[in-house]
Amino acid sequence: MVSEFPQTPEKAAPETQLACGQSLAVRGLACERDGRVLFEGLEFTLAPGTAVQVEGANGAGKSTLIRTLIGSVSDYSGTIAWRGQAYPGGLAAMRCSLLYIGHNAGVRRGLTPLENLAWYGAGRKEALRALDEVGLYGFEDVLCQQLSAGQNRRVALARLYLPAPPPLWVLDEPLAALDVAGVASLEAQMNRHLQRGGCVLLTSHQPVNVAPLLRVNLAEFQPHFSAEESYCVG
Amino acid sequence: MSVESVVRGTEAMCEADSIPTAPAATPGFYTLFRTEFTLAVRRRSDIVNPLLFFVTVLALMPLGIGPEPEMLSRMAAGLIWVMALLATLLSQESLFRGDYEDGSLEQLALQPQPLYFPVLAKVLVHWLVTGVPLAVLSPLLGMMLNLGQAGYWPLLISLALGTASLSLIGAVGAALTVALRRPGLLLALIIMPLYVPVLIFGTGTVQAALDGYSYGPQLAILGAILAAAAALAPLAAAGAIRISLEN
Numbered sequence: 001m002v003s004e005f006p007q008t009p010e011k012a013a014p015e016t017q018l019a020c021g022q023s024l025a026v027r028g029l030a031c032e033r034d035g036r037v038l039f040e041g042l043e044f045t046l047a048p049g050t051a052v053q054v055e056g057a058n059g060a061g062k063s064t065l066i067r068t069l070i071g072s073v074s075d076y077s078g079t080i081a082w083r084g085q086a087y088p089g090g091l092a093a094m095r096c097s098l099l100y101i102g103h104n105a106g107v108r109r110g111l112t113p114l115e116n117l118a119w120y121g122a123g124r125k126e127a128l129r130a131l132d133e134v135g136l137y138g139f140e141d142v143l144c145q146q147l148s149a150g151q152n153r154r155v156a157l158a159r160l161y162l163p164a165p166p167p168l169w170v171l172d173e174p175l176a177a178l179d180v181a182g183v184a185s186l187e188a189q190m191n192r193h194l195q196r197g198g199c200v201l202l203t204s205h206q207p208v209n210v211a212p213l214l215r216v217n218l219a220e221f222q223p224h225f226s227a228e229e230s231y232c233v234g
Numbered sequence: 235m236s237v238e239s240v241v242r243g244t245e246a247m248c249e250a251d252s253i254p255t256a257p258a259a260t261p262g263f264y265t266l267f268r269t270e271f272t273l274a275v276r277r278r279s280d281i282v283n284p285l286l287f288f289v290t291v292l293a294l295m296p297l298g299i300g301p302e303p304e305m306l307s308r309m310a311a312g313l314i315w316v317m318a319l320l321a322t323l324l325s326q327e328s329l330f331r332g333d334y335e336d337g338s339l340e341q342l343a344l345q346p347q348p349l350y351f352p353v354l355a356k357v358l359v360h361w362l363v364t365g366v367p368l369a370v371l372s373p374l375l376g377m378m379l380n381l382g383q384a385g386y387w388p389l390l391i392s393l394a395l396g397t398a399s400l401s402l403i404g405a406v407g408a409a410l411t412v413a414l415r416r417p418g419l420l421l422a423l424i425i426m427p428l429y430v431p432v433l434i435f436g437t438g439t440v441q442a443a444l445d446g447y448s449y450g451p452q453l454a455i456l457g458a459i460l461a462a463a464a465a466l467a468p469l470a471a472a473g474a475i476r477i478s479l480e481n
Contacts, residue, residue, distance in 0.1 A: 070344060072343070072344070072479060073480055074480070075480070092346060095345070100340075100344055102340060102341075103337070104335065104337025104340070105337055106336065106338045106340065106341040107336060107338075108269075108332070108333070108338055109332075109336060110272075110273045110276050110332070111269065111273065118265065118269075119261055119265060119266075119269050119338075120261070120341075121261055
């Protein structure tokens with residue numbers, strides 16, 4: 001499937017402008033897990049060239065929200081639309097432009113960093129350059145099970161440094177286990193991606209230094225206790 | 235959202251010359267196969283354990299049921315087939331587990347391409363490292379259990395075809411139970427009934443050859459089971475993986 005990113009200015013007719021002005025739009029989204037409503041009435045828009053940081057306490061539903069937005073969880077109410085096309089119709093198009101790094105980062109411990117990146121479709125030269133950028137030069141042929149947690153996280157993040165990355169980055173806790181220099185480098189890379197018109201959706205407990213950044217705090221969308229409702233819940 | 239930000243976003247997208255246009259890179263079948271094969275070769279215990287189980291248990295059989303050559307030769311085909319089935323079952327549990335735990339299964343499920351080929355690549359590698367060695371070793375164990383010479387080739391061929399079907403069918407059970415911590419018995423309960431036809435026609439092949447009949451029909455049925463399993467089992471496993479990943 002071909003990405004719908006407009007290649008030339010004349011291709012961007014007014015309606016496509018609106019469509020690509022809202023890469024990912026979330027309207028009135030509510031999710032529940034094990035009979036408990038995590039959040040409801042959630043609204044935000046992720047436009048090209050912007051980042052959204054999802055905040056919330058432990059168990060607030062950050063990962064559930066992320067996994068709902070990438071279509072791994074289909075149990076939700078509300079509307080999610082990718083470039084103006086609501087799910088599940090827009091899901092396939094979204095998947096084509098998606099780079100997702102989850103909590104389990106998708107790094108196979110029995111493979112070397114180089115082989116891991118090859119599995120994600122990277123050529124040897126690009127993979128070596130990406131690994132160099134995340135500070136893993138010299139580790140490219142060491143099995144990932146012999147690397148530390150932070151280094152394994154860097155192997156996953158090296159996918160962001162490959163040439164021609166997909167436009168939508170969805171990163172669940174990308175800063176976990178990273179050192180200060182690693183965080184700075186990742187922020188720089190995210191800013192570069194935003195400048196070329198990509199968009200980033202991430203969860204993090206720490207402040208992230210990327211601009212323009214929209215913060216979504218899940219605590220504001222938590223359901224509130226009400227006496228008559230509490231009988232129907234669960 | 236404000237008009238300015240829409241316009242700014244659109245401009246940024248349309249004017250930057252390094253517009254990210256590439257769709258998410260999807261690994262081809264060869265890459266998937268090579269990766270799985272590398273992983274399997276590096277986890278040598280996963281290859282050796284089923285084989286060791288197969289050989290040890292069959293070596294114990296004459297001690298348990300007595301060394302009379304006639305009795306052993308009558309039971310040989312059935313024993314070898316049942317043990318091959320159990321050895322395959324033992325190795326099946328870990329088929330998707332590693333990928334599920336490190337998140338690469340989720341990455342595969344997010345690819346726009348269907349899960350059919352990744353599952354097929356995994357099963358193919360599983361068959362190459364468990365089924366094929368079992369089949370190759372089987373004439374030797376047949377000799378040990380006094381199987382008639384006429385049965386060696388039918389045993390090898392039927393095991394080679396049959397274990398491929400077993401790997402494919404087992405993948406469905408492994409995919410259904412991947413999210414469970416200890417699937418052990420549940421996995422056996424799900425896939426054992428589905429193994430039965432393969433077992434019946436597998437032992438039937440060898441028995442027909444020993445009795446001096448043509449064993450072509452039985453092999454043809456085993457081949458038909460394999461063809462059906464290759465077409466349908468990866469689809470079922472892919473669906474089961476998507477269900478397992480929802481939680």
